[in-house]
Every structure is written in C-alpha cells, then in structure tokens.
Amino acid sequence: MQRYKIKISYDGTDYSGWQVQPDRVTIQQVIENAIKKITGQVVKIHGSGRTDNGVHAVAQIAHFDIETQMLPKALLRAVNCIINPDIRIISISKVSQAFHARKSAKSKEYRYFIWNGDQVTPFLYRYRTLIRQPLDVAAMKKAARQLIGRHDFSAFTANPNREVESTVRSLGMLKVTRRGQEITISASSNGFLYKMVRSLAGFLIRVGEGAVKPETATEVLNSQIRTARVPTAPAKGLFLWHVKY
Amino acid sequence: MQRYKIKISYDGTDYSGWQVQPDRVTIQQVIENAIKKITGQVVKIHGSGRTDNGVHAVAQIAHFDIETQMLPKALLRAVNCIINPDIRIISISKVSQAFHARKSAKSKEYRYFIWNGDQVTPFLYRYRTLIRQPLDVAAMKKAARQLIGRHDFSAFTANPNREVESTVRSLGMLKVTRRGQEITISASSNGFLYKMVRSLAGFLIRVGEGAVKPETATEVLNSQIRTARVPTAPAKGLFLWHVKY
Missing domain, CATH: 3.30.70.660 (Pseudouridine synthase I, catalytic domain, C-terminal subdomain)
Incomplete structure (x- = not known):
C-alpha cells in the first residue's frame, strides 16, 4: 500500500463542490473515477477539507492509498489526460502513512x-x-x-x-x-x-x-x-x- | 441616425466566431439581437474584422447606426445586462458617420x-x-x-x-x-x-x-x-x- 499526496487546482464553476454526493458531479468523484480507470482500484481520496458548490481551488491538497506501484509522474499525467482541463493535478509525491491531508494540516x-x-x-x-x-x-x-x-x-x-x-x-x-x-x-x-x-x-x-x-x-x-x-x-x-x- | 462605436471583449470558446452565420451562435449576432431587443430596431454591426470560431478578443471594435437617441452608457449597460458574461461591451461612444470600424482602421x-x-x-x-x-x-x-x-x-x-x-x-x-x-x-x-x-x-x-x-x-x-x-x-x-x- 502506497500513500500519495496530490495538489489540485480547479475551476469549481461546473461542479457541485469537492465532496462526493449522489447524482452530482464533484471534484473528488472525478479524480476517484480517473484513478479507478487507470489503476483498476477503487480509491477514496481524502481532501484537506471540502469546498462548496462553485468554489475554486488554486491548491487543494489530498491523499489516497493505492496498491499498484506507479511512478507518481506517470499517474499524474494519466489522470490529467482523462479528466477535463478545469481540474488539474499540479503535483504528486509519495508520502508515508503518517501523512493525512486533513488531520496533518496546520x-x-x-x-x-x-x-x-x-x-x-x-x-x-x-x-x-x-x-x-x-x-x-x-x-x-x-x-x-x-x-x-x-x-x-x-x-x-x-x-x-x-x-x-x-x-x-x-x-x-x-x-x-x-x-x-x-x-x-x-x-x-x-x-x-x-x-x-x-x-x-x-x-x-x-x-x-x-x-x-x-x-x-x-x-x-x-x-x-x-x-x-x-x-x-x-x-x-x-x-x-x-x-x- | 446616430453612429455608435463600441469596444468589445469576448471569450470566443463557445461561439462560432464573430460573423453572423445561419444556425450558429456568433458574437455579432448576440450583440445585434441585444440591441434589437433594447431599441426595437434591426441593426447591423460592422466589426473591424472577423475573428474565427474559438478566437478571443480583448478589444474588438465595431460600429452601428440607430435611430433612437439613447445615452451611450445606458445602452452599454442594457446590452451587458442581457448578454452572457463571456461577451462584454467595454466602452461606447457616439461617432460621426465618417467613422467605419473596418475601413477607418489603420x-x-x-x-x-x-x-x-x-x-x-x-x-x-x-x-x-x-x-x-x-x-x-x-x-x-x-x-x-x-x-x-x-x-x-x-x-x-x-x-x-x-x-x-x-x-x-x-x-x-x-x-x-x-x-x-x-x-x-x-x-x-x-x-x-x-x-x-x-x-x-x-x-x-x-x-x-x-x-x-x-x-x-x-x-x-x-x-x-x-x-x-x-x-x-x-x-x-x-x-x-x-x-x-
């Protein structure tokens, strides 16, 4: 199991906020779906916090665990290729299990x-x-x-x-x-x-x-x-x- | 008959360029429709030139003639109120009939x-x-x-x-x-x-x-x-x- 930390920018205009909700398109869901498509694994992304419907982010931080060993940069490129350009993963890195996007935030x-x-x-x-x-x-x-x-x-x-x-x-x-x-x-x-x-x-x-x-x-x-x-x-x-x- | 000169900014992403075309949404057409709604007159807007499908403008210049005497600023506000925010009339002024957006351009x-x-x-x-x-x-x-x-x-x-x-x-x-x-x-x-x-x-x-x-x-x-x-x-x-x- 490897934990990844990602920095995400998004234009929230066309999304129902960060957090997954039934029958809504949310940022979290778009990224989870993309990672699932690429790795074949169901992942849960943990953001530093929610943003509401229509709110933007220059640098949202999130983490997730996957079993596949993938070069971080290859994963970033693959995700950005299949999602719309109004959401971009800006950077990615491997982190230890001690890191938590919400709990570790100062x-x-x-x-x-x-x-x-x-x-x-x-x-x-x-x-x-x-x-x-x-x-x-x-x-x-x-x-x-x-x-x-x-x-x-x-x-x-x-x-x-x-x-x-x-x-x-x-x-x-x-x-x-x-x-x-x-x-x-x-x-x-x-x-x-x-x-x-x-x-x-x-x-x-x-x-x-x-x-x-x-x-x-x-x-x-x-x-x-x-x-x-x-x-x-x-x-x-x-x-x-x-x-x- | 009064001639008006307008400066227009637009995000061309969702438009089929400047010039009116049948069955397409174009910048020229959106502005002509708005002026018609406000003044009740069918106007033809003359741009300094066409821009193609998807091309943007920070400062397109155009002119048109209308019979109604309207305060330029009131006309600008009224047009901007009824069109989408991806097109904005930035400024407006009365000009003489000698001015032509395309022909007078240096x-x-x-x-x-x-x-x-x-x-x-x-x-x-x-x-x-x-x-x-x-x-x-x-x-x-x-x-x-x-x-x-x-x-x-x-x-x-x-x-x-x-x-x-x-x-x-x-x-x-x-x-x-x-x-x-x-x-x-x-x-x-x-x-x-x-x-x-x-x-x-x-x-x-x-x-x-x-x-x-x-x-x-x-x-x-x-x-x-x-x-x-x-x-x-x-x-x-x-x-x-x-x-x-």
Missing part, C-alpha cells in the same frame, strides 16, 4: 476576490464577484482587524448547529487589499466553520458599501447569532489558496 | 499565447495553447524577423484563393517574447490574410520545436505555396488585441 488560507468596477472581463467573470458601488477599503480593513483572533464565530457561519464540538475558531489572518479595481480578502485559520469565509466576506462587503459601520464587527461577533446582517458572499469569488503542513 | 494587433510547460491551470486553459516540449525562443525570434515587412504571404494563409485582390501584406511587427512558461507572439499589420496569424504562429512553433530551421522562414515565404510546413495553430491561443485608428 492551517489553510482562502482568498476572496471582488471586482469593484463597472464590469468584469469575459476572462475573469467566473472568478470575481462584481460589486459596482465603490467600496470603502479602509472601513473594511478596520472591521477585519476586530475579527482576527480566537472567538466564537457563530455569527459568521451558515449553520452553527452543524458543528459537533465548538464554534470557537482562531482566525490568524483577515486582510483586505486593493489593487486597482480588484479587492482581495485573505483569511487563514487552522479550522474554518461552514461557509465562514464567505460570511466574513459578505459582512466586509456590507461594511465597504457603508451599510454597516466597521465598529459593529465586534458587536456582531459577540452576539454569536447569525442574522441578515451577515450575508453569504457568492461562491464564484472564493479560492482555497494554500494548505500549510 | 492597423490591428493580434497576440498568440502559448503555455510552454507541463500543464495549463484550470483558470487559463481556454486561452493558452499547451506545448510541453521546451521551445527555442531565440530560434523563433530569428525566424520572425525574416517575416516582418511587405511580402506575398500566400504561404501563411489557409486559403490564398479567397483573396480577391492580392496576397501581399505588410507585417509591421512580429515579436516573440517569453515570460516564465508563457510565450507570446505579437503581430501587427494594416491587413491580415485569412488565418494568417495562426499560420505564422504555427510555423514559429515548429521552428521553436526544432522541426524546421529558422533560416527556412525566407524560403517558405518566397515559395508562396501553403504546404504542411505551415500548420494552423489552435484558435484558443489567439486574441484580437488592439485596433488602431
């Missing part, structure tokens, strides 16, 4: 991309959330700073009851930057709640629009209640950017 | 993009031609230099007999540059023959692969005969980049 970084202008070019529209109203990035930065650290993030998850253990998380980074018409929200943590990054982005966008004051960030956080003040930003702007081990 | 620039690596990311595969074998850019530059200037380009068009007047063209620029794994071929002329840029790119790729020597460029040019030495590079790598007036 932290994850997501980036959320907003196009703050009149229109998105045809070459980027799948990857940017369009906000025409000029956003106040200084206010967004101010709100973001209040959310960094170890808190109960119940107010920033789509379903707090889904968490079995706790809704307390450590947000190591929450950064807002502007470069021309592009605004990027970068967030890193050793564990995110369900739809947490899109909830943070949704809230920061409202702050940028002037709909809520940046000072309310702490208040919303302390309320520990998810309300309409925190919308979930669209999936298309979100990328799983980096997993740290 | 020169056009196309860019052809090659990804010279193992694989293209899911975010770029629609816009890059993948060539895995490392290309010799110095050889490509050397070949390109021989093709610049006023020549009979019969050997670099898909159908020389299609031209009514002459196959002599002035190639003002033919430049090859590399930036990491990306190789760009930029070509400008006051008039290109049918599939000329993709033929030039196809030939330069063969030179880069070492299949033909750069010195043969002049010989191929002088032969004035299109043969298998000059393949047509895939449409997906080609962008209409700029039209100069």
Whole structure:
C-alpha cells in the first residue's frame, strides 16, 4: 500500500463542490473515477477539507492509498489526460502513512476576490464577484482587524448547529487589499466553520458599501447569532489558496 | 441616425466566431439581437474584422447606426445586462458617420499565447495553447524577423484563393517574447490574410520545436505555396488585441 499526496487546482464553476454526493458531479468523484480507470482500484481520496458548490481551488491538497506501484509522474499525467482541463493535478509525491491531508494540516488560507468596477472581463467573470458601488477599503480593513483572533464565530457561519464540538475558531489572518479595481480578502485559520469565509466576506462587503459601520464587527461577533446582517458572499469569488503542513 | 462605436471583449470558446452565420451562435449576432431587443430596431454591426470560431478578443471594435437617441452608457449597460458574461461591451461612444470600424482602421494587433510547460491551470486553459516540449525562443525570434515587412504571404494563409485582390501584406511587427512558461507572439499589420496569424504562429512553433530551421522562414515565404510546413495553430491561443485608428 502506497500513500500519495496530490495538489489540485480547479475551476469549481461546473461542479457541485469537492465532496462526493449522489447524482452530482464533484471534484473528488472525478479524480476517484480517473484513478479507478487507470489503476483498476477503487480509491477514496481524502481532501484537506471540502469546498462548496462553485468554489475554486488554486491548491487543494489530498491523499489516497493505492496498491499498484506507479511512478507518481506517470499517474499524474494519466489522470490529467482523462479528466477535463478545469481540474488539474499540479503535483504528486509519495508520502508515508503518517501523512493525512486533513488531520496533518496546520492551517489553510482562502482568498476572496471582488471586482469593484463597472464590469468584469469575459476572462475573469467566473472568478470575481462584481460589486459596482465603490467600496470603502479602509472601513473594511478596520472591521477585519476586530475579527482576527480566537472567538466564537457563530455569527459568521451558515449553520452553527452543524458543528459537533465548538464554534470557537482562531482566525490568524483577515486582510483586505486593493489593487486597482480588484479587492482581495485573505483569511487563514487552522479550522474554518461552514461557509465562514464567505460570511466574513459578505459582512466586509456590507461594511465597504457603508451599510454597516466597521465598529459593529465586534458587536456582531459577540452576539454569536447569525442574522441578515451577515450575508453569504457568492461562491464564484472564493479560492482555497494554500494548505500549510 | 446616430453612429455608435463600441469596444468589445469576448471569450470566443463557445461561439462560432464573430460573423453572423445561419444556425450558429456568433458574437455579432448576440450583440445585434441585444440591441434589437433594447431599441426595437434591426441593426447591423460592422466589426473591424472577423475573428474565427474559438478566437478571443480583448478589444474588438465595431460600429452601428440607430435611430433612437439613447445615452451611450445606458445602452452599454442594457446590452451587458442581457448578454452572457463571456461577451462584454467595454466602452461606447457616439461617432460621426465618417467613422467605419473596418475601413477607418489603420492597423490591428493580434497576440498568440502559448503555455510552454507541463500543464495549463484550470483558470487559463481556454486561452493558452499547451506545448510541453521546451521551445527555442531565440530560434523563433530569428525566424520572425525574416517575416516582418511587405511580402506575398500566400504561404501563411489557409486559403490564398479567397483573396480577391492580392496576397501581399505588410507585417509591421512580429515579436516573440517569453515570460516564465508563457510565450507570446505579437503581430501587427494594416491587413491580415485569412488565418494568417495562426499560420505564422504555427510555423514559429515548429521552428521553436526544432522541426524546421529558422533560416527556412525566407524560403517558405518566397515559395508562396501553403504546404504542411505551415500548420494552423489552435484558435484558443489567439486574441484580437488592439485596433488602431
């Protein structure tokens, strides 16, 4: 039995997220099917975490075990040959059984991309959330700073009851930057709640629009209640950017 | 009657090129239909030139006449609202009847993009031609230099007999540059023959692969005969980049 670690990029537009679901086409399933075709073995791929319907990844990490001894590069090439070009295995390596894509991960970084202008070019529209109203990035930065650290993030998850253990998380980074018409929200943590990054982005966008004051960030956080003040930003702007081990 | 000039960006992947054709979805037709829906008038859009099936444009220029007096910006917004996001009108302005998108054009620039690596990311595969074998850019530059200037380009068009007047063209620029794994071929002329840029790119790729020597460029040019030495590079790598007036 050999364990392989793979790094995967994908355009999530046409997929029902990462995780295998009945009657849906998912990233995990596409790769599992390809490996089965090539090796003849039924494999289960373990990702560093799920990404939702329509969310992209620059560098998702996953592992799987197969019995066949194959040159990693040959396996990578074979898989990439039979899957659509909107999913690519970027790199592959043999790892020990001690490595686990989810459990060994130290932290994850997501980036959320907003196009703050009149229109998105045809070459980027799948990857940017369009906000025409000029956003106040200084206010967004101010709100973001209040959310960094170890808190109960119940107010920033789509379903707090889904968490079995706790809704307390450590947000190591929450950064807002502007470069021309592009605004990027970068967030890193050793564990995110369900739809947490899109909830943070949704809230920061409202702050940028002037709909809520940046000072309310702490208040919303302390309320520990998810309300309409925190919308979930669209999936298309979100990328799983980096997993740290 | 008011003439409007528009600048259009499009991802040509899902379209049968620029020009209206029966039973095909083309860029020109999509925009004409949208303007008809908005103004109630049947308009004919005149582009600076055609682009083929699958070819993209960063800045195609076109003009049309309508009787309705509409604020240019309102017309732009309305059109962009009802067409798919893979076509965008980037800018619009009122122009005099003296302006003609094709006839007034002084020169056009196309860019052809090659990804010279193992694989293209899911975010770029629609816009890059993948060539895995490392290309010799110095050889490509050397070949390109021989093709610049006023020549009979019969050997670099898909159908020389299609031209009514002459196959002599002035190639003002033919430049090859590399930036990491990306190789760009930029070509400008006051008039290109049918599939000329993709033929030039196809030939330069063969030179880069070492299949033909750069010195043969002049010989191929002088032969004035299109043969298998000059393949047509895939449409997906080609962008209409700029039209100069």
